[in-house]
Amino acid sequence: MSASLKEIQRARETLNGVICRTGLAYSNIISEMSGNSVYLKMENLQRTGSFKVRGAYNKIANLSESEKKNGVIASSAGNHAQGVALAATTFGIKSTIVMPKHAPLSKVIATRGYGANVVLSGDIYDDAYAEAKRIQAEENATFVHPFNDPLVMAGQGTIALEMLEDLPDVEVVVVPIGGGGLISGMAVAIKELNPKIKIIGVQTKNCPGMAESIAQKQVVTVDGIPTIADGIAVKTPGDLSFDICQRYVDDIVTVDEEEIASTILLLLEKVKTVAEGAGAASVAAVLNRLSDYKNRKIAAVISGGNIDVNTMTRIINKGLVKSGRKVFFDTVISDKPGVLWQLLQLVANAGANVLAVTHSRENRDVALGCARVELELETADEEQIQTIKQLMEQRQYKVNIR
DSSP: OOOOHHHHHHHHHHHTTTSOOOOEEEOHHHHHHHTSEEEEEEGGGSGGGBTHHHHHHHHHHTOOHHHHHTOEEEEOSSHHHHHHHHHHHHTTOOEEEEEOTTSOHHHHHHHHHTTOEEEEOSSSHHHHHHHHHHHHHHHTOEEOOSSSOHHHHHHHHHHHHHHHHHOTTOOEEEEEOSSSHHHHHHHHHHHHHOTTSEEEEEEETTOOHHHHHHHHTSOOOOOOOOOSOGGGOOSSOOHHHHHHHHHHOOEEEEEOHHHHHHHHHHIIIIIOOOOOHHHHHHHHHHHHTOTTOOSOEEEEEEOBOOOOHHHHHHHHHHHHHHTTSEEEEEEEEEOSTTHHHHHHHHHHHTTOEEEEEEEESOOTTSOTTEEEEEEEEEOSOHHHHHHHHHHHHHTTOOOEEO
16 A cells, blocks of 8 residues: 555645645745755744654544554654654544654653653664564554655645645755655655656765665665764665655755755755754755756755754854854963953954953963963954964964864
8 A cells, every 4th residue: 555646635634724834935045056946845834843743643643443542652763753742642642752862852852742752762763663663562552654654655745735736837846855755745746746847855875775775676774874864864764655766756866964064054044944954955955966957946845943952053153164154263372461462452453253262371282481272263254264364373373273
């Protein structure tokens, strides 16, 4: 059994009044950068912060009364967890969610907040899945699979119905892939309604399970490495989703961690929207992997916005350093009154803002009568950084930039 257009249309009726119809927003900045007309499907603004609630609710809504009495169980890196928890609580049934031990704390807290019993197990999604199946066998609960289930796929496919109504002349649709449930549901709807539309899947290079499976023409397991796109870090794609991807998906591309991180920052600063790593992957692909597409109407799915605040902070700081808007200077000065002030005055006259100063006399490599100074500066760009460096060197400072 697989998802069908009829099931997707039926799922839409089930979800009516439950989920938000998210916007399809035209992005000037992404369009200019890519050379296309790019529209963003804002599933990061969905209830629970991601598309996952669509499939989870559709699955649980179709359970029998006896199945509902035994409750549901699921495994998830976080977004599916929240969708299942919300849907189960809505129907007044028990839910248990197994999440990887290193799942973002924000997602763990949110899942518990929706009423689920959360169990932390394993390092990645696949480990959590194994533990969830073990618990399911003990409790006889219904397992709500995050991607390899026709009803879940049908729920996710409702995104495509909305997209085609809002942008009927779309030419290319770009979708993140983890296990394949989202792209499978969307691909069925899109290709059944308009087979001319190109469907591009996106994975992280750190965990390209579906891409490898398609390349080898069979479902394979990829031992991935950690990624900021935790929502699509799935080692083994589903067999149902694999079959649909083989049939309907035109291409699968991969993006690296740097590209995902810079896209998260771009979306935050320029597009004014918060995307998690998995949600930013589709836009990262539009900017870095679709060079053959020009002057096309492209819709990219921002699948979720549940990013951990600490992760966001690291991405922002790294992005500021990379773009020359933050810099760390390291130098040695004479340990005399007024010398530190002179250095800071030089920085101020160059137009930079001092964010932090560390002044230490005890470093092993610092001579007696001297002090090491580390400056964290807010700067305009790389040109200003080099100007400050030159000014310091002209005054005999030995400068290291970190």
